[in-house]
Amino acid sequence: MSLRQTLREKQFESRRFEYDDETEYVVDLGPSANGTVDVVDNTAIIVGDKEQYEIEIPHDAQVFMNNNVLTIEVEE
Template identity: 55%
Template sequence: MNIEHLARDDGQMVRQYEYDDESVLAVDFGPQDADASVDVVDDTVIVVVGDEQQEFDLPENTASAQAFMQNGVLTIELEEEDTV
């Protein structure tokens, strides 16, 4: 599953911000999911909310990624590979 798929099918609020050296994705799961957990494994972001687990594939050109959840908002910071 990718982030766009989640927004389209589940109605989550998704925002993407582009900066010079990174992109940031923010997904609002809502306050009911404030205790969700998130982890990045290889090229996948794994979100666990209660008994449900969702996985999101990172873009192919991602050099590194960090993800965290605060107050029901998932934030994924993506650093793109240098293309020389």
């Protein structure tokens, strides 16, 4: 399953941006989510609105959160 399909399955509205050397997935959790993200092996563990989600990510992905905006960068 693709990363975009996985995000949809978890009920995340995401935007996808394609660049020459990477693809970026961006999810806005909203102002009240108080979100955090941790990465363990190939799994991103996202906590927001007192919910926890686990998303399989590619091994070369960079994952970070800033102001409740989750960004997943995947090298092409």
